[in-house]
Every structure is written in structure tokens, then in C-alpha cells.
Amino acid sequence: MYEEFRLKLNIILLDDFQKELLESSILNLQTDSKLRFNNFAYSLRELSRHFLKSLAPDELINNSVWFKNETKIKNKYSRGERIKYAIQGGLEDRFLEREIMTIQELSSIKKKITDSIEILNKYTHINNNTFNISEQLVKELSNLIMNSFIEFTETITNTRKIIIKSIEDNLSAQIFEKAMCDISEDVDILATHHWMEEVHIDRFHITELNSRVIKIKAEGITEFLLQWGSDGDNRRGDGHQSNIFFPFTAYFTLQLCKNLNNSKPEILDYNIDTSSLYE
Incomplete structure (x- = not known):
């Protein structure tokens, strides 16, 4: 039972501290202490808090346009606000409803996550x-808490994946290819003249969801026509032309409009790997 729980969470947890806290939480159940169950429940509740905060840092919540400071206390954020950011980043509800899922679906998911956390809180x-309970009851309640914790983590991560994949599926690689058509400075030093013939984006994925922009990493292949020598040299046979393909990595921000397809990409960074020319 514990091993399956450990394996599932080690895939989801985000850093070594969280994984070590998980191990220590499970060890509580393997002692003879009368508080073994209470310590286990408390440790997992704390792990849920750290996990949620790592997905929803204070600064990013604060910078989201939907943030209303539900606690009314400066620099203090409600659990609901952390859950909201962990799921959808800085994206507004109306954007999600327009592009991905209804407000009702979103609210249902958030309630499911909150209910899972309430079970963790109940036994702390x-x-x-809950004190000095029988071995059989330890197993039953521990299993309940572990299942709730898995539901809590998986619901957050799976919902976020659905949102990101839906956005990626609705974006066309062509809008990024078009933004790159005039960028070729990295190839300047390779030949006398060069022309970008084609840009092919093989894959791209979202790295950050903000309120007004989405940050995206793209990878693919660019085709260049390189010319050594002048046009006259080439006509006389003293020059040379060659089509060469180079892999690239590009980073974009996508300024969000009402419709994803109308959103405009801006290039933040663009790196062409020309090392194959020297091999």
C-alpha cells in the first residue's frame, strides 16, 4: 500500500524536500508511537501545503489580474487563490470559458481539490x-488520507495539463513560423549571403501562463540558402550555393487577445545550432 503511494507521488512531487517529507511521513506509520497516525496525517497536510505553494508562488498570484486578496491581509493568500493559480496560472475565468472549459466545470474541479484537502485537515x-488507534484503523484511515492526497495532487496536475494541451492544440505553428521569417542574424557569419527559405516548427510547448501573455518554447528546423562569393562569382563558377538545414530553439511570448488565433507572438530569444556546418 505504502509503496504504491510513494511511487505515484514521487512522479508528481516537485523537489527533493517534498520527496523527503513524503518519506518521513510514511515512516511515521512504521513506528510504535501512539501518535503515529496523527503525525502521518499532519505531515501529509504540511506536504500538501508545500506542494500547493510551489505551484502557486505568492508573487505570481499577486500579479494575476483575477487576484482579489480574499484574506484581506497583505501578503497572505487564501487556499482557494492558490488552487486557482495552480490550475490555471494567471489566466482569467472568462478566457478559459471561451477557449477550454465552462465556469461550472472549473468550479467543480476546484471543489474536488478543496474536499480532498479537508480530509487531510480532518485528521491532523x-x-x-484518532489517538492510539488500532492497527486496523490506522490502515483504514491512512488509506483514506493517501487516496485523498493522490486525488488532490493528480486533480491539480491533470487539470493544468488539460488546459495547457488545449491551448497548444488550438495554436497553429504557422503563427510562430511567420514571426521568425525575417530572423537569421546567427547565420550572417557563415557565408557571403544567405536567405531563409523555410521554417518548420516540430514542437512547441507552454512554459508559463500569465494573465496577459503565454510564454512558449518552440523547437524545429530552419532551411537556409547559403552563398559564398558574389552573384558574379557564382555566374563565373567561382562561388558556391548550398541549401543547409539547422535546428533551432526559440522562445516567444504570446500577447493574448479574445481569440487565441488572433494573439500575436513576439520572439524573446532565438538560437540556431550551426555546429553541423563545422563537422
Whole structure:
């Protein structure tokens, strides 16, 4: 039971601290302490807090256009606001409803996550019905908490994946290819003249969701026509032309409009790997 729980979470947890906290939480159940179950429940509740905060840092929540400061306390963020950012980043509800899912679906997912956290919270307090309980009850309640924790983490990560994949599926590689057509400075030093013939984006994925922009990493192949010598040299046979393909990596921001297809990409960074020319 514990090994399956450990394996599932080690795939989802985000850093070594969280994984070490998971291991220590499970070790609580393998002691003879009368508090073993309480310590296990408390440790997992704390792990859920760290996991959620790592997905929803204070600064990013604060910079989201939907942020309303539900706690009314400066620099303090509600659990609901952290859940919201962990799922959808800085994207507004109306954007999600227009492009991906209804507000009702989104609310249902958030309630499912909140309910899972409430189960974790329920057993962190030491009461007569949770203190020094039987081995059988430890197993039953531990299993309940572990299933709730898995549901909590998987619902967040799976929903975010759905949102990101839906956006990626609705973006056309052509809008990024078009933005790159005039960029070829990295090839200047390779030949007397060069022309970019084609740009082919093989894959791209979203790296960050903000309120007004989406950050995207793209990878693919560019085709260049390289010319050594002048046009006159080439006519006389003293020059040379060759079509060469180079892999590239590009980073974009996509300024969000009402419709994804009308959103405009801007290039942040663009790197062409020309090392094959020297091999």
C-alpha cells in the first residue's frame, strides 16, 4: 500500500524536500508511537501545503489580474487563490470559458481539490478517536488520507495539463513560423549571403501562463540558402550555393487577445545550432 503511494507521488512531487517529507511521513506509520497516525496525517497536510505553494508562488498570484486578496491581509493568500493559480496560472475565468472549459466545470474541479484537502485537515487534530488507534484503523484511515492526497495532487496536475494541451492544440505553428521569417542574424557569419527559405516548427510547448501573455518554447528546423562569393562569382563558377538545414530553439511570448488565433507572438530569444556546418 505504502509503496504504491510513494511511487505515484514521487512522479508528481516537485523537489527533493517534498520527496523527503513524503518519506518521513510514511515512516511515521512504521513506528510504535501512539501518535503515529496523527503525525502521518499532519505531515501529509504540511506536504500538501508545500506542494500547493510551489505551484502557486505568492508573487505570481499577486500579479494575476483575477487576484482579489480574499484574506484581506497583505501578503497572505487564501487556499482557494492558490488552487486557482495552480490550475490555471494567471489566466482569467472568462478566457478559459471561451477557449477550454465552462465556469461550472472549473468550479467543480476546484471543489474536488478543496474536499480532498479537508480530509487531510480532518485528521491532523489529536482526539480520542484518532489517538492510539488500532492497527486496523490506522490502515483504514491512512488509506483514506493517501487516496485523498493522490486525488488532490493528480486533480491539480491533470487539470493544468488539460488546459495547457488545449491551448497548444488550438495554436497553429504557422503563427510562430511567420514571426521568425525575417530572423537569421546567427547565420550572417557563415557565408557571403544567405536567405531563409523555410521554417518548420516540430514542437512547441507552454512554459508559463500569465494573465496577459503565454510564454512558449518552440523547437524545429530552419532551411537556409547559403552563398559564398558574389552573384558574379557564382555566374563565373567561382562561388558556391548550398541549401543547409539547422535546428533551432526559440522562445516567444504570446500577447493574448479574445481569440487565441488572433494573439500575436513576439520572439524573446532565438538560437540556431550551426555546429553541423563545422563537422
